[in-house]
Amino acid sequence: MSTVMRVSSCTLNLHALSFSSNLRSLLLGLSLASASGARYCLTPELSLCGYSCEDHFLEQDTEEHCWEVLAALLRSGRCQTMLCDFGMPVLFGGARYNCRVLCCAGRVQAIRPKMSLAGDGNYREGRWFAAWGGGAESYRLPQAFLDLCTEGTYSGASPSVPFGFVALRSRDGISVGCETCEELWTPSNPSVPQALLGVDVIGNGSGSHHELRKLGQRQGLMQASTMKNGGCYVYSNLRGCDGTRLYFDGSSSIAVNGEVLASADQFALDQVEVITATVDVDSIRSHRAARPSFAAQAAALQRAPPGASKGAPPPPYPPPLTFVDIPIPLAAPPLASRYDRIPTSPISPRAYSPEQECVLGPGSWLYDYMRRSRAGGFLLPLSGGADSAAVAAIVGALTVRMYEGYVRGEDRTLVDEVDRVCGDKKPGSARDIANAMLHTVYMGTENSSSQTRARAKALAEEIGCYHTDLNVDSITSAIINVFQIATGRRPMFACNGGTGGEDLALQNIQARTRMVVAYLFGQLLPWCRNRSGFLLVLGSANVDEGLRGYMTKYDCSSADLNPIGGISKADLKNMLVYAAREYGWPTLSSIVAAPPTAELRPTTGDGEHTQTDEEDMGMTYAELTAFGKLRKQGRCGPVSMYRRLLGMWHNLEPAEVAAKVQRFFYFYALNRHKMCTVTPSYHAEGYSPDDNRFDLRPFLYDVSWGWQKERMAELVKKEEELQEGGGMT
Ligand SMILES: Nc1ncnc2c1ncn2[C@@H]1O[C@H](COP(=O)(O)OP(=O)(O)OC[C@H]2O[C@@H]([n+]3cccc(C(=O)O)c3)[C@H](O)[C@@H]2O)[C@@H](O)[C@H]1O
Numbered sequence: 001m002s003t004v005m006r007v008s009s010c011t012l013n014l015h016a017l018s019f020s021s022n023l024r025s026l027l028l029g030l031s032l033a034s035a036s037g038a039r040y041c042l043t044p045e046l047s048l049c050g051y052s053c054e055d056h057f058l059e060q061d062t063e064e065h066c067w068e069v070l071a072a073l074l075r076s077g078r079c080q081t082m083l084c085d086f087g088m089p090v091l092f093g094g095a096r097y098n099c100r101v102l103c104c105a106g107r108v109q110a111i112r113p114k115m116s117l118a119g120d121g122n123y124r125e126g127r128w129f130a131a132w133g134g135g136a137e138s139y140r141l142p143q144a145f146l147d148l149c150t151e152g153t154y155s156g157a158s159p160s161v162p163f164g165f166v167a168l169r170s171r172d173g174i175s176v177g178c179e180t181c182e183e184l185w186t187p188s189n190p191s192v193p194q195a196l197l198g199v200d201v202i203g204n205g206s207g208s209h210h211e212l213r214k215l216g217q218r219q220g221l222m223q224a225s226t227m228k229n230g231g232c233y234v235y236s237n238l239r240g241c242d243g244t245r246l247y248f249d250g251s252s253s254i255a256v257n258g259e260v261l262a263s264a265d266q267f268a269l270d271q272v273e274v275i276t277a278t279v280d281v282d283s284i285r286s287h288r289a290a291r292p293s294f295a296a297q298a299a300a301l302q303r304a305p306p307g308a309s310k311g312a313p314p315p316p317y318p319p320p321l322t323f324v325d326i327p328i329p330l331a332a333p334p335l336a337s338r339y340d341r342i343p344t345s346p347i348s349p350r351a352y353s354p355e356q357e358c359v360l361g362p363g364s365w366l367y368d369y370m371r372r373s374r375a376g377g378f379l380l381p382l383s384g385g386a387d388s389a390a391v392a393a394i395v396g397a398l399t400v401r402m403y404e405g406y407v408r409g410e411d412r413t414l415v416d417e418v419d420r421v422c423g424d425k426k427p428g429s430a431r432d433i434a435n436a437m438l439h440t441v442y443m444g445t446e447n448s449s450s451q452t453r454a455r456a457k458a459l460a461e462e463i464g465c466y467h468t469d470l471n472v473d474s475i476t477s478a479i480i481n482v483f484q485i486a487t488g489r490r491p492m493f494a495c496n497g498g499t500g501g502e503d504l505a506l507q508n509i510q511a512r513t514r515m516v517v518a519y520l521f522g523q524l525l526p527w528c529r530n531r532s533g534f535l536l537v538l539g540s541a542n543v544d545e546g547l548r549g550y551m552t553k554y555d556c557s558s559a560d561l562n563p564i565g566g567i568s569k570a571d572l573k574n575m576l577v578y579a580a581r582e583y584g585w586p587t588l589s590s591i592v593a594a595p596p597t598a599e600l601r602p603t604t605g606d607g608e609h610t611q612t613d614e615e616d617m618g619m620t621y622a623e624l625t626a627f628g629k630l631r632k633q634g635r636c637g638p639v640s641m642y643r644r645l646l647g648m649w650h651n652l653e654p655a656e657v658a659a660k661v662q663r664f665f666y667f668y669a670l671n672r673h674k675m676c677t678v679t680p681s682y683h684a685e686g687y688s689p690d691d692n693r694f695d696l697r698p699f700l701y702d703v704s705w706g707w708q709k710e711r712m713a714e715l716v717k718k719e720e721e722l723q724e725g726g727g728m729t
């Protein structure tokens with residue numbers, strides 16, 4: 001009979017530093033894994049404290065509490081016959097490491113520190129942790145931890161465990177190793193030597209966040225790794241907002257020899273999801289041994305070079321791997337049920353479209369934020385335009401999912417949350433939840449059109465929101481009057497003979513008034529509805545507006561949270577088309593079809609708005625996406641951006657390309673200060689300009705970009721000469 005093993009991976013919605021709730025989720029995950037017959041159970045990166053503790057990792061309290069949680073897990077009896085892989089920070093010698101702690105037989109068996117830290121984009125692991133670079137050493141478990149373990153657990157067993165690049169070997173000869181998140185993404189990843197040395201199962205406990213169109217890369221790496229190296233790759237990720245702008249997007253999976261056997265959902269609202277598969281361990285060994293090229297490298301690694309221990313290849317490979325024997329078997333017992341013995345067949349994992357990602361990711365992030373902040377719901381200034389409609393659609397779609405989950409009744413947290421938000425009234429539909437949770441306000445001025453007012457009302461009705469329609473003219477004119485009394489001057493719009501500055505000030509006061517009114521309503525609407533608590537104010541500036549600075553500082557773009565601050569206008573429009581169809585909200589289609597306008601200036605005689613966004617900005621949204629991607633992801637300054645666009649925008653003359661690049665960098669630099677105070681928004685886009693965590697830049701620039709402009713002018717001249725000369729030098 002072949003050797004098979006049941007392995008489980010937990011997807012957990014954890015909250016940084018919320019040790020009690022994390023412990024509850026971990027215990028539920030372990031019990032579901034154990035009930036499914038698993039002999040190995042993997043949890044996400046830093047699963048005992050939560051991934052995003054950030055500078056709290058510098059506090060020894062965080063590690064201390066992790067040891068306390070670990071002792072509670074060991075005392076629960078779940079880590080006896082099942083090998084459990086947890087994540088926590090551990091101080092060893094003079095440095096702190098991001099570790100996997102492997103436990104069974106009620107004890108810690110080994111500790112495996114992360115060897116390649118994540119430091120790009122949103123990650124700063126190097127600020128709190130050191131990367132491990134050696135083999136294995138001996139680590140003495142803290143006495144306080146030993147004291148918390150069940151009496152007798154460590155009597156006769158050493159209080160010291162191997163710490164370093166280790167893999168475990170079970171009593172029945174199955175070996176299990178580790179890889180931690182970023183290690184999968186490195187060129188020389190530890191899976192390779194582990195596979196060559198015969199490790200059967202590699203568990204990757206991860207803290208990997210959502211970014212649009214990123215999941216395919218992660219899955220591709222996993223499948224490529226197991227296809228090339230053979231083996232079972234168990235991947236466990238967090239899911240949810242654990243306290244920052246990031247949304248960890250689950251999708252934990254189990255892959256064997258290049259094929260996926262099980263996969264968890266990317267955006268589900270559940271606290272805990274456990275996937276389990278039966279893995280044919282012999283198929284791993286035969287997959288590897290079938291290729292002479294693999295066997296040749298494996299054999300070379302087994303032959304230790306003179307003076308080095310076995311498995312010590314030349315740099316840049318990882319240090320030698322130490323096998324640690326554990327006192328339990330891992331294979332399914334011969335008398336296990338058929339379900340546990342028959343290897344799981346491969347599946348095609350579910351993949352969401354970018355439109356679905358835009359709806360589901362930010363919605364789930366808002367759900368976690370709302371329940372963890374104990375807010376009563378949301379207040380959204382709804383203008384009848386595309387951006388605020390997109391936010392309404394995201395929250396509306398969330399209410400649909402919340403209602404589905406409520407009816408299923410499987411996730412206790414979700415049921416409690418729906419009851420909390422809806423109060424005494426049990427919801428009979430998603431619209432009932434929307435009515436309790438999403439408050440929309442149209443705040444018109446004399447410059448608003450009847451079309452946007454009607455579209456806002458219609459959309460609110462379709463979703464089921466609690467909608468208010470009001471005018472703010474009396475407030476803005478009162479403010480202008482105060483200004484006039486104080487200065488004796490009254491500003492005018494440009495169309496009435498005012499200067500550009502007067503025109504801008506009159507626009508901005510309307511926009512800023514809306515922010516103040518939004519907060520007033522966010523604070524008092526629950527009171528008007530005989531409820532307690534507060535509403536979170538939602539902002540709706542998109543990533544392109546942020547990049548160009550096409551927004552008023554401290555207007556409705558300043559809010560508590562912005563679910564679309566990391567999403568491009570193009571993706572938002574596609575999302576609206578999708579949501580109109582998927583959820584049956586037809587007003588979204590008419591909103592997409594209308595030209596985007598701020599409605600801050602007076603209309604022309606026939607009531608038409610001549611102020612359109614793209615004309616106002618001096619560039620199109622499509623151009624902004626190109627600039628944004630090249631600036632951030634292409635790592636281009638003005639000159640290299642010009643060079644790249646010259647090869648992309650063939651229909652434009654070199655001077656036109658240069659002029660567009662210069663205009664973009666001028667406005668980007670002029671408005672960069674707006675990114676310092678930008679509303680915390682869901683990180684979704686690789687080219688996000690969010691100054692706070694992701695895109696670290698100065699906020700006071702020399703907006704003339706003089707030197708760069710001169711270099712560009714030289715390049716344009718050279719290009720024109722080349723073109724005139726027919727491309728000859
Ligand atoms: N380097 C610097 N560091 C820090 N702060 C700086 C600064 N330079 C200016 N500032 C400050 O920033 C202010 C200028 O920024 P800001 O007040 O935003 O004003 P500003 O960028 O001049 O105007 C806002 C723009 O957003 C457009 N817009 C379009 C659509 C909708 C909305 C809307 O809000 O609904 C707005 C509007 O048409 C206009 O073009 C200055 O008055 C100054 O207080």
Ligand SMILES: Nc1ncnc2c1ncn2[C@@H]1O[C@H](COP(=O)(O)OP(=O)(O)OP(=O)(O)O)[C@@H](O)[C@H]1O
Nearest residue numbers: 381382383385386387388441442443444540556598
């Ligand atoms: N008449 C209005 N009523 C309520 N809120 C408004 C109104 N006008 C603008 N806002 C709020 O201010 C934000 C910024 O206004 P702006 O005109 O720039 O819209 P936008 O960013 O293009 O978004 P939208 O497409 O939703 O109009 C809007 O997203 C909306 O939340």
Ligand SMILES: NC(=O)CC[C@H](N)C(=O)O
Nearest residue numbers: 118181182185207208209
């Ligand atoms: N926590 C990590 O190591 C994350 C690394 C990786 N780049 C990811 O996004 O998945």
